[in-house]
Amino acid sequence: MSRVAFVCSGTLCIALLAGCWEGVSRDVLSTLLSVDGEVVSSSKGSAEFYPANSQTKLSAGSILRTSKGARANLILIPGALVRLLERAELKIDELRLTKDGNETGDAVRERIARVELHRGGMVGRFKGIARFAIETPNAAINVLPDCLFCLDVNENRTRLTCIRGKVFANSKSGQSVSVDAGFVCEWPSKNPPLPAAEDKQAQTDTTAGLQVARELQDLAAAQRDRLPF
């Protein structure tokens, strides 16, 4: 009797552990929703830049650059919408999804988007379950789901305005900080996040970011309408 119980419990353990299987991972491409002005891109390992348009597919290693007055709207992974503002450079480090074997339904176990913002500004709207990380010269940023934020990078500083949701960031000095909705944070700086209402630039970013989020959602909805069914 006890042997049967032992075998049964062992079998159950194996069955439970089988649920921890990691699944199949695949690299995916981002979708360029629209471009406005002069936007160029390069593929992985290439030093040559070509004009980007809605047919351009950006994979891991690709770099997207906007010139003065230009902007680009893209979906990195489902739910992660980004607008790259003028004079910006974005490098895609990793776009990956992990799915459960040959499932073709909703059995996606994990989505990962990792990008580097070398310079310029971007507005991000992240709604979904995934890991969305942004590397900047001064901080590494982890965006939590259901978040809207503005990010601005130049040679000296990285500045983040969180409009909705929450963002975790680690500065290059190793300092960790969480930035909540309605707060702005800057690196390098030892100051804690400030309320956006107390900062002129953050006030403008908040109002503009909300409008950009709306436009990104409209573009994403139009992209869905384009599907052949």
Add this chain to the structure above:
Amino acid sequence: MFFGPKIRRRYAFLPLAAILPIRVLCAQQPQAAVEPVVPAIIVKASSTQTNANQFLATFIATAVRLQGAKFIPYVATSAKTRPDLAAKIVVCALNVARLNSHSSNGQLPLATIDQIVRAVVSAAPENAAEIVAPAISSEPYAREAIVVAALAAAPDQATEIYAAAVQPASMSMLLTNTAVSFNPVKDGALGNVNSPEQPPLAW
């Protein structure tokens, strides 16, 4: 065998005991920590003392955290506090509602638009015309609902509301054309579609 029968019986479920709590812990994702206190709107005696951008930034920061029943009263209170910013408040409120919405077609429910417009116009009825025009530009598909809500909230301003509602028609058409790309279903490439779902009547 290394173990006697009693020991085996005692330890038979040990692997299960070790794994089950882990599974239970995995299932119980930690709930979101208590949200920090939102900076309150700064209300001063004179509206000119408070910077418009500062007010709007605070309004947005608070509004994005509010869902359901608390959102509309907050919009109304904000518009009442700063009636001069009512036109901007209505657009921000509509945009925030879009963030909160789970709609896949990029459109807000008409009931939500009705509540927002009604709340803002009720709070600043003298600015009804200035509120209606940007609201229609923001949600052109809901022109009729916006006008009806504004009229219900400020019937005395009917003439101004009708006049404001006519103006942004051409602008909203341009906005729609630039934002939405070619869609064979909408553009009639598939012929006449006979569907029980009809678009809202144009006002």
